[in-house]
């Protein structure tokens with residue numbers, strides 16, 4: 001259903017006498033606001049000054065209502081705009097308001113009650129201000145009630161999600177970065193599994209899906225989950241996606257070691273380069289988001305490589321490939337088709353077929369092992385670590401960067417920032433996978449010779465050959481911005497385990513045009 005500002009003149013019979021104060025909007029026939037993009041409708045108080053100006057002078061006692069709606073701006077940014085309709089007939093005006101409010105009420109996907117967690121120390125420490133100044137006024141306008149918790153320590157939000165009655169909320173919102181999102185996601189997934197009697201420690205158990213959506217108001221350092229699911233890091237845009245009740249399913253990887261659950265990941269699970277950056281940067285939180293550039297430079301110079309074995313099951317059921325030129329966008333057909341395939345397999349009882357699927361094993365020396373469930377696009381790298389990765393196709397892209405020269409590694413990194421293909425190097429391999437395992441050489445050596453106690457206590461270098469410099473150091477994992485100390489992991493992707501208040505990155509017919517009305521969007 002659409003609302004069109006009417007061009008009909010003030011009607012002597014009292015019909016269709018709705019006017020826009022902004023003539024420009026009236027004269028543009030393409031300016032159509034779909035009901036699903038209306039933020040709120042409210043009666044407009046008319047002051048005397050307004051009444052005495054312009055053509056409204058002729059109206060004896062005008063009535064008006066204002067429609068707040070979404071207006072698209074440059075680079076996927078959304079803004080809340082407004083248009084006021086004037087009317088001479090009070091009853092007609094009230095009928096419009098009533099009808100529009102009923103229309104909004106009938107949209108069941110819109111949240112009414114939210115639980116909000118704010119990390120006051122994320123990013124540039126602006127979380128509280130961003131929420132109060134940019135988000136809360138929009139939630140108020142849209143009649144959304146929000147219970148707000150300002151976190152006092154790490155894991156506050158996660159622990160709280162095990163205690164509160166989450167089922168009375170239509171969504172959980174986190175104000176912070178990827179680490180804060182990760183915390184809220186762990187709380188929510190963990191709580192749902194607990195309530196469903198599912199043991200997270202068993203890596204083979206299918207997990208219960210979370211129907212309560214998560215919203216992200218970006219206020220962190222990288223914010224790649226927001227960037228890759230909305231297209232921009234902008235609190236107002238994200239708040240509007242929450243208000244209209246968008247829904248974007250997201251794949252989640254579970255990480256286990258020896259039948260013990262360690263963590264979940266949705267963006268980057270990285271060993272080597274990104275693990276080392278994170279570990280070093282944690283000591284420099286005072287620097288804010290700049291810490292990543294500083295530690296990135298330092299880690300680049302250290303040029304540390306790590307030995308180990310990666311084994312993985314290639315994703316056969318998925319439709320795309322990591323070398324595709326097409327990336328995941330709103331209404332992505334690859335995510336849709338893969339989900340359909342998975343459901344068909346379930347119906348035929350083939351979901352445990354993975355047991356027979358072949359494993360590919362790669363031993364080597366790696367500068368970085370990155371598994372990404374999404375492109376990981378962010379302002380530092382607008383196309384991300386794997387530009388063709390999909391948000392909801394039940395697979396992850398596993399990127400193996402083998403030991404190479406510093407210069408070649410720099411060439412690889414630079415390609416994240418330009419149009420060249422970062423996978424087109426002989427030392428870089430990329431695979432689309434459903435499951436993978438990694439064991440560091442250090443652990444393999446220890447396991448193969450557990451009697452040799454000396455080896456268990458080795459330091460940075462091989463104790464057998466002190467002079468040979470064979471590198472046995474361990475890195476840590478960077479799991480969505482949280483460190484994970486485990487030199488062996490077993491990872492599996494759970495298709496569409498959680499849902500976000502987002503819709504993926506929209507495609508514009510003409511990406512250069514930015515003052516778009518919604519009917520210019522490709523579905």
Ligand SMILES: CCCCCCCCCCCCC/C=C/[C@@H](O)[C@H](COP(=O)(O)O)NC(=O)CCCCCCCCCCCCCCC
Nearest residue numbers: 177178179220221222223224268292296300381413480481
């Ligand atoms: C020469 C320039 C090379 C630029 C290469 C940029 C690649 C950037 C890829 C970024 C992937 C980000 C994946 C997301 C991870 C986040 O989940 C996670 C947590 O986010 P949060 O803080 O919001 O909670 N963020 C991170 O782990 C931070 C990763 C930061 C990567 C910065 C990399 C900078 C590398 C600089 C190398 C410099 C070499 C210069 C040589 C002369």
Ligand SMILES: Nc1ncnc2c1ncn2[C@@H]1O[C@H](COP(=O)(O)OP(=O)(O)O)[C@@H](O)[C@H]1O
Nearest residue numbers: 122123151152153154176177178179180220221
């Ligand atoms: N009140 C708090 N004090 C300290 N740490 C917190 C607090 N609230 C959340 N955290 C933790 O801060 C970490 C980083 O938060 P995040 O919002 O992602 O910021 P950044 O993007 O700067 O890393 C998360 O791991 C989260 O658990």
Ligand SMILES: [Ca+2]
Nearest residue numbers: 251373390395
């Ligand atoms: Ca995926």
